[in-house]
Amino acid sequence: MSTKHAISFDVEEYYQVANLRLNFPKQDWDEIPSRLSIGMEHILSALKKHNARATFFFLGWIAERHPDWVKRCLDAGHEVASHGYDHDFLWDLGPEGVVSDLERTEAALEAAGAPRPRGFRASTFTLTRKTFWAMDILAERGYTYDSSVHPVRHPTYGIADFEPGISVVKTEAGSLVEFPVSTRKIFGRNLPVGGGGYFRLYPGALIRNAVADLDRRGKPACIYLHPWEFDPEQPRAKTSASKAFRHYVGLRKTLPRLEALLSKFEFVGLEESLIASGDLEPR
Numbered sequence: 001m002s003t004k005h006a007i008s009f010d011v012e013e014y015y016q017v018a019n020l021r022l023n024f025p026k027q028d029w030d031e032i033p034s035r036l037s038i039g040m041e042h043i044l045s046a047l048k049k050h051n052a053r054a055t056f057f058f059l060g061w062i063a064e065r066h067p068d069w070v071k072r073c074l075d076a077g078h079e080v081a082s083h084g085y086d087h088d089f090l091w092d093l094g095p096e097g098v099v100s101d102l103e104r105t106e107a108a109l110e111a112a113g114a115p116r117p118r119g120f121r122a123s124t125f126t127l128t129r130k131t132f133w134a135m136d137i138l139a140e141r142g143y144t145y146d147s148s149v150h151p152v153r154h155p156t157y158g159i160a161d162f163e164p165g166i167s168v169v170k171t172e173a174g175s176l177v178e179f180p181v182s183t184r185k186i187f188g189r190n191l192p193v194g195g196g197g198y199f200r201l202y203p204g205a206l207i208r209n210a211v212a213d214l215d216r217r218g219k220p221a222c223i224y225l226h227p228w229e230f231d232p233e234q235p236r237a238k239t240s241a242s243k244a245f246r247h248y249v250g251l252r253k254t255l256p257r258l259e260a261l262l263s264k265f266e267f268v269g270l271e272e273s274l275i276a277s278g279d280l281e282p283r
Contacts, residue, residue: 039227200250
């Protein structure tokens, strides 16, 4: 039996990302023309072409304004999960704010026709040691898996010594499966190979080889991308050189690299992958 690798998409507009948050205040978001459909059309077409399924981690803000995209994902057989409401960092929200944020997002997803989400991914992987209390909240609210911990060294996020594969987090409210995006150990450190800017910056062969290594060992990879990464013509914001590089590097490479992965390996959503690996019970 082939390994069912996991692929996911954090559904957000280009102007909602952390690197550009100072350029686009929240109060202006509704005035900015949406470009979401550009990336979503590319993604759904590629998944259909290669008979793949995925998890779409929707912002509640997006689900409220674009419920048609929630429906299209569901109708195509994909999983819809929570990415929080409007991309706030967990440490900015605090415990009470996280509860409210989850409630608001769950309501938006269910209003758009999705079942209550079982999976969650925090904005910008901000589930770290200092916000690990969020695991208790997720378990209390009935989430069964999380994909918010990035086991790498990074100035903003990450838990470098966290288990890089699938693991179980025990809380007072119950257990939660953690499915971090994929890394590969090189020179004693976890190299992020699971998506985002790294997917566009590193050689495509490095990403494919990392997935192939996991495939040989029967362990599922976890890859993530965003719709805006499939939109190379998006407006350029004036920001620092480092932030601009991280956001805009290699945007024209995203689609062909996704196609190359989908053509070589079997990809499904996170919940389906975890059930196939025996790490999660079916609904």
